[in-house]
Amino acid sequence: MKKYLYPLILLAFLALLPLVVESNYFLHLMILFLLWVVIGSSWNILAGYTGQVSFGHAAFFGVGAYTAGLLFQHLQISPWWGMALGGVVAFLIGLPFGAICFPLRGAYFALASLALGEGIRHITTIAEGFTGGMMGIMIMPTFTSKVPYYYIALGLAIFSVASIQAIINSKPGYYFVSIREDQDAAASLGINTTLYKNVSLAISAFWTGMAGALYMNYMGFIDPHVVFSLHDYSVMAILVAIVGGVGTIYGPTVGAFIMVAFQEIFRTGFFGLFEYLGKATGSSIFTTLSGAIHQAHVLGFGILVIVVILYLPNGVVGDWEKIKRNVFRINPAG
Amino acid sequence: MAHFRVEKLVKKFGGLTAVNDVTFDVEKGEIFGLIGPNGSGKTTTFNMISGVYPPTSGKVIYRDREIQGMKSHRICHLGVGRTFQVVKPLGRMTVLDNVIAAAFSRVNTMTEARGAALRTLEFCGLSPVREVLAKSLPIAGRKRLEIARAMATRPELLLLDETAAGLNPTELVEAIELIRKIRENGTTIIIIEHIMHVIMTISDRIHAINFGQTIAEGTPMEVAANQAVIEAYLGTDYA
Amino acid sequence: MDVFLQTLVAGILKGGLYALIGIGMTLIMGVMGIINLAHGQLMMLAMYVTFVLNTMGVDPYISLFVAMPLLFLLGMAIQKFLLNPLIKVETILPENQVLMTVGIGMVLTEIARFAFSSDYKYITTGYANQTFYLGNISFSMALTIAFVIALAFTAVMFWFLLKTDLGRSIRATAQDKDAATLMGVNTGRITVVTFGLGSALVAAAGCLLAPVYYIFPDLGGPFTAKAFIITILGGLGSTVGAIFGGVTLGLAESMGATYFGMEYEDIVGLTIFILVLLFLPGGFKRLTKV
Numbered sequence: 008m009k010k011y012l013y014p015l016i017l018l019a020f021l022a023l024l025p026l027v028v029e030s031n032y033f034l035h036l037m038i039l040f041l042l043w044v045v046i047g048s049s050w051n052i053l054a055g056y057t058g059q060v061s062f063g064h065a066a067f068f069g070v071g072a073y074t075a076g077l078l079f080q081h082l083q084i085s086p087w088w089g090m091a092l093g094g095v096v097a098f099l100i101g102l103p104f105g106a107i108c109f110p111l112r113g114a115y116f117a118l119a120s121l122a123l124g125e126g127i128r129h130i131t132t133i134a135e136g137f138t139g140g141m142m143g144i145m146i147m148p149t150f151t152s153k154v155p156y157y158y159i160a161l162g163l164a165i166f167s168v169a170s171i172q173a174i175i176n177s178k179p180g181y182y183f184v185s186i187r188e189d190q191d192a193a194a195s196l197g198i199n200t201t202l203y204k205n206v207s208l209a210i211s212a213f214w215t216g217m218a219g220a221l222y223m224n225y226m227g228f229i230d231p232h233v234v235f236s237l238h239d240y241s242v243m244a245i246l247v248a249i250v251g252g253v254g255t256i257y258g259p260t261v262g263a264f265i266m267v268a269f270q271e272i273f274r275t276g277f278f279g280l281f282e283y284l285g286k287a288t289g290s291s292i293f294t295t296l297s298g299a300i301h302q303a304h305v306l307g308f309g310i311l312v313i314v315v316i317l318y319l320p321n322g323v324v325g326d327w328e329k330i331k332r333n334v335f336r337i338n339p340a341g
Numbered sequence: 342m343a344h345f346r347v348e349k350l351v352k353k354f355g356g357l358t359a360v361n362d363v364t365f366d367v368e369k370g371e372i373f374g375l376i377g378p379n380g381s382g383k384t385t386t387f388n389m390i391s392g393v394y395p396p397t398s399g400k401v402i403y404r405d406r407e408i409q410g411m412k413s414h415r416i417c418h419l420g421v422g423r424t425f426q427v428v429k430p431l432g433r434m435t436v437l438d439n440v441i442a443a444a445f446s447r448v449n450t451m452t453e454a455r456g457a458a459l460r461t462l463e464f465c466g467l468s469p470v471r472e473v474l475a476k477s478l479p480i481a482g483r484k485r486l487e488i489a490r491a492m493a494t495r496p497e498l499l500l501l502d503e504t505a506a507g508l509n510p511t512e513l514v515e516a517i518e519l520i521r522k523i524r525e526n527g528t529t530i531i532i533i534e535h536i537m538h539v540i541m542t543i544s545d546r547i548h549a550i551n552f553g554q555t556i557a558e559g560t561p562m563e564v565a566a567n568q569a570v571i572e573a574y575l576g577t578d579y580a
Numbered sequence: 581m582d583v584f585l586q587t588l589v590a591g592i593l594k595g596g597l598y599a600l601i602g603i604g605m606t607l608i609m610g611v612m613g614i615i616n617l618a619h620g621q622l623m624m625l626a627m628y629v630t631f632v633l634n635t636m637g638v639d640p641y642i643s644l645f646v647a648m649p650l651l652f653l654l655g656m657a658i659q660k661f662l663l664n665p666l667i668k669v670e671t672i673l674p675e676n677q678v679l680m681t682v683g684i685g686m687v688l689t690e691i692a693r694f695a696f697s698s699d700y701k702y703i704t705t706g707y708a709n710q711t712f713y714l715g716n717i718s719f720s721m722a723l724t725i726a727f728v729i730a731l732a733f734t735a736v737m738f739w740f741l742l743k744t745d746l747g748r749s750i751r752a753t754a755q756d757k758d759a760a761t762l763m764g765v766n767t768g769r770i771t772v773v774t775f776g777l778g779s780a781l782v783a784a785a786g787c788l789l790a791p792v793y794y795i796f797p798d799l800g801g802p803f804t805a806k807a808f809i810i811t812i813l814g815g816l817g818s819t820v821g822a823i824f825g826g827v828t829l830g831l832a833e834s835m836g837a838t839y840f841g842m843e844y845e846d847i848v849g850l851t852i853f854i855l856v857l858l859f860l861p862g863g864f865k866r867l868t869k870v
Contacts, residue, residue, distance in 0.1 A: 060675040107854060114615045117675050118808060119857050125805070126850045133843060178449055181442045185431050192429035195391060197417035197446030197494055237801075242682060253673055306690035312683030316676050317665060 014257065021161055025154045034153040038225065040267045041160035042218050045167045046240070047247035047259030049214035052171055054245070055253035056180070057207040058187025059109070062117045063124025065240035066104065067097040067212040071219025072234045073131065076144035086149055090220040097216020098209050100127070105205045112190075121237070128235035143230025144223070156225045163221060164260075167214045172256055174210070183207050215244075238305075246308070250315050252322030261323050269311065273304030344369040344529060345498055350399035352385050352553075359385045361553040362399075367498075372520070372530045374544030374561070376537075378573055382553040383533045384426050387500050390531075391423045392416040403498065417446060422496030424487035426503045426533070432476035436467055436486055439475050443493035458493055464526075465489040465519060481512040488519065492528075499523065501532040505539045517543055541565065549573070582716050587838045588831065589717050595823075595830025596727030597785055601803060602810030602822035603737055604781035610817020611754040611774045614663060615678045618685035620803030621692075622779045626651055626786030627795045628692055634703045634790075641725070644787045648780040655779025658684060659772045685800060693797040700794040709791070726788035731823075733784060738819050750774055754817050782807070802846070809853045828852075 021041075025034060046068065054060045074096040075089030084092075108119045131138050138144070150156060174180045182203045185193040190200050223229055234240065243266065251262020319326045345367040352360040360382040367373045375383050389396045392413035401409040408416055431439045440458040448454050462468045467489055470478065475486060484504050491499060505516050513536070520543055524530055534540035540547065540561075547564045549557040557567040564570055605619050626647040633643045662684065666677050711718045741747035752760040753770045761767050793799075810829055814821025829849060836848035 054673065058673075060673055060678075062678075107858060111857060114613075114675055114678055115857065117678055118615065118812075119854065122805075122808075122850050122853050122857075126847065126854070129847050129850065133847070176451060178445045178451075178454070181438065181445055181454075184434060184438075185442045188431035188433060189429045191393070191413075192425065192431060192490075193442075194413035195417060195423055195425070196443045196490060197414045198442075199412075199414045238686070245679060249673075249679070303690065303694075305686055306694070309683045309686030309690060312679060312686065313662060316680045316683065317662070320673075320676055 017260075018165070025157050031153055034157055036267060036271060038153065038157050038160050040263050041157070041164045042222060043243070043247050043263035043267060044164040044260050045160075045218040046215050046244050047251065047263050048164075048167050048171055049211040049218075050244040051248045051253060051255075051259050052174070052183070053207050053211040055248055055255070055258070056175070056187065057183040057204060059204060059207070060117050060245075061108075061120040061211075062237075062241055062245070063104070063120035063122070063127075064211075064215055064244045065235045065237060066100065066124040066127045067215040068219035068222070068240050069127065069131065069229075069231070069234035070100050071097045071216030072223040072229045073138060073144065073219075074216070075220035075223040076146060076229060077138065079146050080144055086146075086220070086224040089224065090217055093220025093223075094213040094217035097212045097219065101208045101212035102205070104212070105208045109201060109204050109208075121241070124235065124237060124241055128231050128237075131231040131235060138231070141230060141232070143228060143233075145228045146223070148224060148227045156221070160221060160225075163214075163217060168256065168260065170210070170214075175256065179203065179206060246312065246315075248322070249320075250311070250322055252324030252326070255322070255324045258322050258324040265323070269307070270304060273307050344404065345531075346400075346402040347386070347390065348400040348402065350386060350389060350401070351397045352382070352389060352394075353397045359553050360389070360396075360550075363550060363553070363555055365548045365555075365558065367529060367531060369529055370524065370527070371545045372524055372532060372543050374540045374547040375531060375533045375550070376535075376540055376547055376564075376570075377550040377556075379535075381551045381573075383550065384502055385553075386550075387423060387502055387531075387533065390416075391421060391500060417494050417496075420495070420497035421500065422491035422494045422498070423500035424484075424491050424502050424504055426506075428480075428483045428487050430475035430478065430483050430486055433474065435472050435474055436478070436482075436489075437462065437471040439486060440467075440489050440493045443490040446494045461489050461493045464522070465492060466515070480507045481509075481516075484508070484516070485519070488523075492523065496528060498529045498531070501530060501534075503533055503535060505534055505536050513539065583838065585717050587834045589719060590723075591831035591834030592827055593720065593723040593727045593830070594834065595827030596730040597723065597788055597826070598806060598810055598830050599823040599826030600726075600730040600733055600785040600788070601782055601807045602814060602826050603734060603819055604778035604785075605807040606811040606814060606817055606819070606822045607737075607750075607781070608775055608778040609811055611750055612659075612663075612771050614775070615681065616775075616778070617678060617681040617804055618658075618688060618800070619778075619782055619807045620805070621685040621688040621800035622651055622655065623782045623786040623789075623803055624692060624795070624797065624800045625654070625688060626783035627790045627793075627799075628696060628701075629783075630787045630790040631696075631701050631703055631795055634705075640703055640705060640787055640790050641729075643790075644729075644784055647783045647787050651783035652776040652780040656772045656776035658779075659775035663775070664768060664771060685804070689797045689800055696797065698797060700796050702794055703790045705791050720792065722788075722791040726792075729788055730785070733781065734819055734823055737781070741819065746773070751817075805846075805853075806849060809849050809856075812853060812856050 024037065028034065046064070050061065050064050071093035074093040075086055078084040078089045078092060079086055104120070104123055107123065108116050111119050132140055134140070182193070182198050185196065185198055186200050186203060194200050219234060222234070247262040247266050248259045249262070250265050251260065252258025319329070323330065348364050350360055350363045351358070363382070363386060375386070377383050388394055389409065390401050392411050392415070395410040399409065400407055403419065403421060408419065431442065434442070437458055440461055441454045444454040444457040444461065448457060462471050465485055465488060467482070467485055470482060475483070478486060488501070488504060501520065505513055508516055517539060520530065520532070532540065532544065544561055546559065547561055548555065549564055549567070549570045551573040556569040556573060557564050601623065605616060608614050608616050629647040629650060630640045630643040633646060634640060662680055663677060666680060707721060710721045712721060713719070741751055749760065749765045749770055752763065752765055753767050757767050806829060810822055810825035813828055814823070814825030829852065832848050832852060833845050836844045
């Protein structure tokens, strides 16, 4: 049971957090973190474990969000049903998505998934009568406090990570990894590769869709540009998994933490540190720097992508040995 | 009806005819050898049998059932296993995990699969390296892993594609032993091999092809003495 | 009928420019198998170079001689320092190289935004904004010039790849890297040069496009998408295919805009892309073996 020690400690910490912390801002960040744990872990099932690198996962997030939003707006269906249905509809979208993309291998799959993600964004924008087009959807959030949303997000995160854990040590899990390692060999071992790739996608799309639906309920407002965003969702999901460690159970969790923190640091200029320094010293350099840092967060992301891929391609969790050696100068004995 | 039959198999790739009207029968419990110079169409024949691609025309009949054109995974479930000439280890999985993945074709729970895999590893002599990553194995180990994986799917007919290439003399002896053991265990074997010593020693019958066409069939002695076979191999060393 | 002919002309002229965008990418994809999601951003940089030179009074068509070498060098540097090292890295996901280009694209876009802000910039030239008429059909001067120059570049590339040593080395590397190495081709150097070439070509497209398009940091994305569609349509590594792909896309967009409406332009492209991926995976090249 030792290997569950760290995760359990983390879990306890997360469960107790809202009781101790009052800051809404902080809770908001944590909710974002938990959402990315779900999205990153789901993407990881399809890409890290089954080897199908999707560049279009925003499609499932957005579809989940729109399902929840539209159901509430047109049919007054409770957002909680909306969440479950968001996952289901995302899974349904996954079926044609898979049918189109899975016959393609490697980088072509990546491209096709990117094209589909963008395509769904365009369709949502154009179908104004149904989706509200560029105006998006606005609904009243059910709760005024952030705490319930936090616990729902936490529940979603726990369930998604636990389900991944369960799958990995089972027949589907073995089949996913076999497909990743060598599709032809897998087929010769009796694995129906098409079926299992679709199963992997179904699970992945389902959880991502639920995350999208939760986002709709939490934020109260979405539009196609936001929820189907290539950079903010598709690429971010990839980053979360890669920075943390693809093909590992807890990699995306670590990655989600790093990416949300990173994003926030940039957005606020080290949490307002530079601004504070500017006021404290009266020097305008700090204020300018603060503004520059704020603007530079996408630049920072780009650089992060480049650095991670060059030096830490297996992520923090995957390349942990490498990090220990080079950063902490810990050498394994012998 | 023979246990396994390949009938008038033809495979064309665009303008190239790789296999041209090949027919042979294999009896249950036999070790049936398939020989021919490089590029003569042996692996292509295997690929058609195991469902990698369908034949352009012709039939593959296994236990009275036509299986040509079926997908690989279905053929595996029917009881036909194969190894690949260029080995395909599931590199980032351990030897044990490789075989567990294969064992899942016959069972559904983790415990059963693990048990079956451990037994198969034992049978194939791979138990000592079971926690090693497949990609770290030397070539002899990888070839043996190919066989172990195929065996874990409990094949009734096993297609071995050049499992002896690249092995040193000691490893060759061990490989021959393993193949014999597999036959004694009740599996019918069709074996493609380049190393004459191996195939002549263990085959009951041999079918020789060149440029996609049959040139001889018979016992090892008969085939070795056949004029057409000698001509096809002129210049090739016998191991 | 006139509307139809007008649409046709507009599509074909645009197609020439698109072909130039596509050639760079098809070369990179065909030779190195590299999916360059920063292709449009390279073009964007060239357009800014043209803009800067324009404020100093330099004609955009002269800027070709500055932007192309600049982007050539940048392309080589990217391949040498950021992409070549990836070949040796051991990771689970082979698509790291695609992601790397995403990162590069983001960096280039943000640098441009930092230097020039997000405002739309324009290039003014005297003659390029004019149109001339053949019968009732108007021809945009700038697009026509672009079409002619694009065709010229395509012809040069065709000749280069077929007749020069360097060109042949590139084709050899594209067909079989290991065999090429064994025959004395320095494939490391070839990949660097090829990326440089691809970048220079898309830079040329940028200079040619600048007189008739507005310049802003985010224009890279849509043009990268177009480059892909053209490459997949035409077949990897085929210069003639790029022409076919470019003209097809130009025509399709033109027709889509005229007969369906402006907002359908992007969907047309995406639909073609997916249809080609599904039904004609080899692209035009497969149909004609050129």
